[in-house]
Amino acid sequence: METQPDIIISTADLAELEFQLERSKLPNDVIRAIENELDRATIVACKDLPENVVAIGSQVTFKILDTQRTFTKTLCLPADTIKFEDSISVFAPIGSALIGLSTGQSIKWQTQRGQQSVEIIDVSSNKR
Template sequence: MQPHIIISSADLAAVEYQLERSKLPADYMFAIENELDRATIVSSKDLPHNVVAIGSQVTFEILDTQRRFTKTLCLPTDTNLFEDSISVFAPIGSALLGLSKGQCIKWQTQRGPRTVEIVKVKAKNLNPNLYQ
């Protein structure tokens, strides 16, 4: 069973807008849409600070390998804005969106299933008007 996720209505609109214009394979688009469909949607002001959102800097650990990473989650068109960027359309990026500190999720990689745990979430560090 996948963990509960929370997404802001602004992030949902931004991701859906980008999905409509993407050239992602149909099965991958379907997987992202399934993630979005199972989310609780809240207004941006009601999104808890410990939840991974577009623009959040998130520290996560891949439990299977005990490797830890810190990345800024962004839309595919904005990956050039941060040295540590990861696209929400990357497999791990879509897995991170909506999770909160302490939650774990399993996701499929080329090397097989992996489990990731959210260690720390730093609130959005983007221009607040960027995704409005």
């Protein structure tokens, strides 16, 4: 089994994600996958989250390595996806893979199309 990259999540994002997961109607395997990511995260105070780390509300540019396609999306909670034209839910497969990663990191993540590799190219400041 490959080692996943280190991730960092703010206390505020962790609390919001846990709150949302408790109330979500996501399939159990999806919830477990997200919880496993949260369990391995380094949790820091909001003020200590580095600017180059993807957080809820961050605009992130990433590349799907298998296809070499690049996207720029704003990572949102499901209810906030209507606020941004370029939104992606943190509970979407790629969205949950992005949170906590920093510029230059990559991760392999299971999607409906099979396992994909995603690399973080750039993170813009938190819009929250």
